[in-house]
Amino acid sequence: MSIAVTTQIICFSVLSLVIVVGALGVILLESIVYSAFLLGGVFMSVAGLYLLLNASFVAAAQVLVYVGAVNVLIIFAIMLVNKKEDLKPIGNLKSRRIISTSICITLLSLLIRVDLSNVWGLSDPNTSIGEESTIRIGEHLFSDYLLPFEVASVLLLMAMIGAIVLARRDVRNEDISTGLPVDQELIEKSSEPLLIKKN
Amino acid sequence: MNIESIPLQAFLIVSSILFCIGIWGLLNSRNAVRVLMSIELMLNGVNINLMAFSSYIDNNLIQGQVFTIFVITVAAAEAAVGLAILLSLYRNRVTVDMESFNLLKW
Numbered sequence: 001m002s003i004a005v006t007t008q009i010i011c012f013s014v015l016s017l018v019i020v021v022g023a024l025g026v027i028l029l030e031s032i033v034y035s036a037f038l039l040g041g042v043f044m045s046v047a048g049l050y051l052l053l054n055a056s057f058v059a060a061a062q063v064l065v066y067v068g069a070v071n072v073l074i075i076f077a078i079m080l081v082n083k084k085e086d087l088k089p090i091g092n093l094k095s096r097r098i099i100s101t102s103i104c105i106t107l108l109s110l111l112i113r114v115d116l117s118n119v120w121g122l123s124d125p126n127t128s129i130g131e132e133s134t135i136r137i138g139e140h141l142f143s144d145y146l147l148p149f150e151v152a153s154v155l156l157l158m159a160m161i162g163a164i165v166l167a168r169r170d171v172r173n174e175d176i177s178t179g180l181p182v183d184q185e186l187i188e189k190s191s192e193p194l195l196i197k198k199n
Numbered sequence: 200m201n202i203e204s205i206p207l208q209a210f211l212i213v214s215s216i217l218f219c220i221g222i223w224g225l226l227n228s229r230n231a232v233r234v235l236m237s238i239e240l241m242l243n244g245v246n247i248n249l250m251a252f253s254s255y256i257d258n259n260l261i262q263g264q265v266f267t268i269f270v271i272t273v274a275a276a277e278a279a280v281g282l283a284i285l286l287s288l289y290r291n292r293v294t295v296d297m298e299s300f301n302l303l304k305w
Binding site for chain 1: 204205207208209210211212213215216217218219220221222223224226227228229230232233235236237239240243246247250251253254255256257258259260261262264265267268269271272273274275276277278279280282283284285286287289290293294295296298299
């Protein structure tokens with residue numbers, strides 16, 4: 001990237017700060033709607049980091065797929081299941097919190113130690129292809145990564161059909177009381193809620 | 200890219216922090232939608248890692264970027280199926296509390 005080093009460092013610091021604070025907000029905020037919008041901000045900042053790494057195509061894919069599809073999907077899901085409910089208090093919540101937090105901090109310190117202590121074999125900056133990375137990605141996708149590329153398309157088709165099958169509701173095409181066909185609105189079959197009695 | 204500008208370790212530390220925040224949210228959330236969001240955060244941490252390595256260590260054959268594209272594809276599929284499962288669970292249990300999804304407990 002052909003911008004000054006100081007600018008790069010400032011951009012990196014601001015983006016990292018937004019990522020970390022936004023991610024903390026996603027998991028800590030009380031309202032799930034705020035969490036969803038903060039998640040969109042985190043995704044945009046990650047796309048900014050990709051731009052700093054000379055990867056404009058992946059940054060565009062990140063914005064399109066994550067912000068445009070995944071985040072919108074999450075917001076729709078929140079809209080569909082948005083019910084104010086009082087969560088049942090669970091026992092030993094405090095010990096759970098302590099154990100999970102200590103696991104996370106241990107893992108984080110381990111990862112940071114590996115990051116800092118390992119000697120990474122950095123490659124020569126002169127061989128960098130810089131901003132022609134999109135061309136190189138296209139070459140990869142149509143030569144040595146052709147099979148994974150095609151399998152990914154089958155995977156997306158399977159995911160689409162699976163999501164439709166899972167989220168579909170059973171609909172009656174005739175009215176229950178009169179027997180007349182219903183074409184104006186969908187009447188849901190009153191199915192027995194099978195799993196509710198369990199607890 | 201000018202290697203002296205931002206060290207590789209800075210990107211790795213940001214991705215480690217993002218991954219650990221995702222794990223914490225995964226373990227501690229009671230709302231099922233928030234669990235899915237935590238999974239997306241973890242996947243983003245992994246993606247930053249792959250992108251940093253592809254730009255600093257493999258800067259001619261950028262295979263990490265191709266991997267990131269595949270991870271983004273799989274994450275989109277995972278989000279669609281995960282939210283469909285969540286809707287189906289909500290229809291059966293009328294709650295999104297993770298503590299009430301104990302069907303596999305015996």
